[in-house]
Amino acid sequence: MAYELKQVSVSLAGREVLRDISCTLQEGKWISIIGPTGAGKSTFAKVIKGLIPAYKGEYTLHRQPLPGDSKGRMKAVREIGYVFQYPEQQIFETTVYKELTFGPKMLGHSRGRIEEALEPVLRQVGLPAEILSASPLVLSGGQKRRVAIASVLITDPKLLILDEPTAGLDPLSRQALLQMLREWQQANHRTVLFISHQMEDVAEYSDEVMVFHEGQLLGHSDPGTLFMKNTEILRRAGLPLPEPVQLLRLVEELSGRTIEVDSCRERDIFDKVRLVWEARGLHHDE
Amino acid sequence: MLIFDQVHYYYRKGQPLLASVSFEIQEGEFVAIVGGNGSGKSTLARLMNGLLQPREGEVRLGHLSTRNTDDLIKIREQVGLVFQSPDDQFITTSVLDEVVFGLENLRVPREEMSVRVKQALRAVQMEDYAEAMPHKLSGGQKQRTAIASILAMRPRILVFDEATSMLDPQGRSQVLSVMHELHRQGMTIIHITHHMDEVLEAERVLLLNGGAIAFDGTPPELFRTGTLADHPLDQPFAVRLQHALGLNTGLKADWKEMIRTQWPTS
Ligand SMILES: Nc1ncnc2c1ncn2[C@@H]1O[C@H](COP(=O)(O)OP(=O)(O)OP(=O)(O)O)[C@@H](O)[C@H]1O
Ligand SMILES: [Mg+2]
Numbered sequence: 001m002a003y004e005l006k007q008v009s010v011s012l013a014g015r016e017v018l019r020d021i022s023c024t025l026q027e028g029k030w031i032s033i034i035g036p037t038g039a040g041k042s043t044f045a046k047v048i049k050g051l052i053p054a055y056k057g058e059y060t061l062h063r064q065p066l067p068g069d070s071k072g073r074m075k076a077v078r079e080i081g082y083v084f085q086y087p088e089q090q091i092f093e094t095t096v097y098k099e100l101t102f103g104p105k106m107l108g109h110s111r112g113r114i115e116e117a118l119e120p121v122l123r124q125v126g127l128p129a130e131i132l133s134a135s136p137l138v139l140s141g142g143q144k145r146r147v148a149i150a151s152v153l154i155t156d157p158k159l160l161i162l163d164e165p166t167a168g169l170d171p172l173s174r175q176a177l178l179q180m181l182r183e184w185q186q187a188n189h190r191t192v193l194f195i196s197h198q199m200e201d202v203a204e205y206s207d208e209v210m211v212f213h214e215g216q217l218l219g220h221s222d223p224g225t226l227f228m229k230n231t232e233i234l235r236r237a238g239l240p241l242p243e244p245v246q247l248l249r250l251v252e253e254l255s256g257r258t259i260e261v262d263s264c265r266e267r268d269i270f271d272k273v274r275l276v277w278e279a280r281g282l283h284h285d286e
Numbered sequence: 287m288l289i290f291d292q293v294h295y296y297y298r299k300g301q302p303l304l305a306s307v308s309f310e311i312q313e314g315e316f317v318a319i320v321g322g323n324g325s326g327k328s329t330l331a332r333l334m335n336g337l338l339q340p341r342e343g344e345v346r347l348g349h350l351s352t353r354n355t356d357d358l359i360k361i362r363e364q365v366g367l368v369f370q371s372p373d374d375q376f377i378t379t380s381v382l383d384e385v386v387f388g389l390e391n392l393r394v395p396r397e398e399m400s401v402r403v404k405q406a407l408r409a410v411q412m413e414d415y416a417e418a419m420p421h422k423l424s425g426g427q428k429q430r431t432a433i434a435s436i437l438a439m440r441p442r443i444l445v446f447d448e449a450t451s452m453l454d455p456q457g458r459s460q461v462l463s464v465m466h467e468l469h470r471q472g473m474t475i476i477h478i479t480h481h482m483d484e485v486l487e488a489e490r491v492l493l494l495n496g497g498a499i500a501f502d503g504t505p506p507e508l509f510r511t512g513t514l515a516d517h518p519l520d521q522p523f524a525v526r527l528q529h530a531l532g533l534n535t536g537l538k539a540d541w542k543e544m545i546r547t548q549w550p551t552s
Binding site for chain 2: 145
């Protein structure tokens with residue numbers, strides 16, 4: 001089971017925004033997408049969700065080509081949930097309650113199932129139950145963001161696309177949300193497509209990372225390879241190394257030795273760096 | 287210069303959001319404002335330039351008051367707000383027109399207009415892009431254009447409400463460096479942000495919680511004291527690094543320098 005693109009290109013308003021993309025999104029993985037603004041990240045996500053039918057190349061969902069007719073297409077992509085980059089792009093209802101129940105209703109979930117799902121999903125995104133009667137218009141930036149995420153999560157998607165989901169969240173909520181999503185994804189063997197500008201979050205959470213630059217897919221690998229071994233791709237895309245990896249490189253430079261770490265997560269890097277740090281005085285007397 | 291004097295605010299009666307908020311920001315300060323989602327930071331920003339009126343208390347800018355309708359026009363000119371940058375914030379078709387547009391509403395004379403526009407574009411390092419069309423710009427360039435439009439109105443205070451939150455890493459650092467450059471030139475900067483690394487670079491930080499200012503001090507004080515544990519904030523990377531290495535020397539936003547100076551030289 002997988003989502004597969006073969007040599008997919010997309011032109012919008014006479015401009016080629018995706019060029020010759022071939023990739024496989026395996027089920028059960030957290031796949032992060034990075035790249036500067038305008039690199040084609042959101043367009044790629046929209047192709048996956050079937051929102052851009054006019055592409056060149058091949059797109060298959062679980063080995064079935066994406067249907068050409070809009071009805072068939074909508075049915076095929078129903079299992080995919082999409083949290084847009086700006087909450088304003090997806091919030092239309094007059095109350096939070098209506099906003100959250102809209103998606104599951106469209107999918108034909110029973111009233112009972114929807115009502116039961118409300119409380120857990122609010123808890124997952126950290127919203128109080130009182131908010132159900134509020135109008136989304138008057139919510140703060142971070143509250144709107146949570147409503148947008150909850151309204152997709154409640155549909156229980158097989159593939160969840162998150163376009164910059166943590167922008168505007170306070171630090172604690174951001175960590176809580178990412179952890180919650182990672183647990184949900186792993187426990188239920190779901191696929192997550194996570195578009196982000198935060199290299200640190202990407203280094204912390206991903207199984208795989210895709211790097212986009214000027215409409216092209218420059219690389220697709222595990223985060224360790226991308227951030228610690230094959231960093232040329234990152235440089236070409238004009239992206240920085242995650243801060244823990246920058247630290248690793250600095251300490252290597254100062255100590256004049258290579259530090260072996262097999263993970264780019266902060267905790268693991270701190271553990272290794274601490275050893276070299278503590279030995280830094282002795283090192284010079286050798 | 288900017289004074290909040292026992293400001294109370296609610297959107298709906300019986301649901302107070304800000305209760306007796308008082309603080310003073312001096313000319314030339316760089317102040318970060320932090321707090322959880324829904325704590326009232328954007329509301330504070332809107333009170334600063336008179337988009338909202340306090341229910342009780344007063345917001346003053348020098349001798350002007352937002353309560354005074356005659357002062358409002360002046361206050362809105364002097365306190366510029368920069369928001370998150372949505373994709374479609376451009377109204378016109380070129381960078382230059384975008385900056386001119388804001389001034390036309392102010393009825394600035396033609397000659398002065400072109401001087402102001404040039405200066406504003408130079409201040410954000412966009413003078414080479416004056417004729418560029420919006421869709422050709424990167425996120426950081428768009429946001430810098432938005433800043434230029436506000437600078438052209440010659441404000442004394444710039445309030446950034448999560449102005450870096452939608453930008454890619456390059457755009458973020460461009461906008462931050464513009465903010466710091468403007469500050470060096472004497473501009474008062476108020477920076478609302480969820481990024482603690484950015485907070486560390488401010489001179490002072492206000493923490494909003496439960497309708498009140500829960501902390502007012504320097505960033506190292508905020509991150510050193512236990513205050514943080516009671517709030518939805520986290521430590522900047524530099525502080526986590528200090529903890530991991532057992533360092534307790536001066537905290538710097540530039541953690542690389544912190545590490546270098548702690549490394550013995552032979
Ligand atoms: N126009 C409005 N009418 C009613 N309530 C509002 C309105 N605008 C904001 N609120 C409420 O006021 C509270 C504070 O909102 P505000 O936007 O000031 O928070 P914030 O600190 O900027 O949050 P965030 O970090 O999410 O941007 C929130 O609970 C919000 O729902
Ligand atoms: Mg806000």
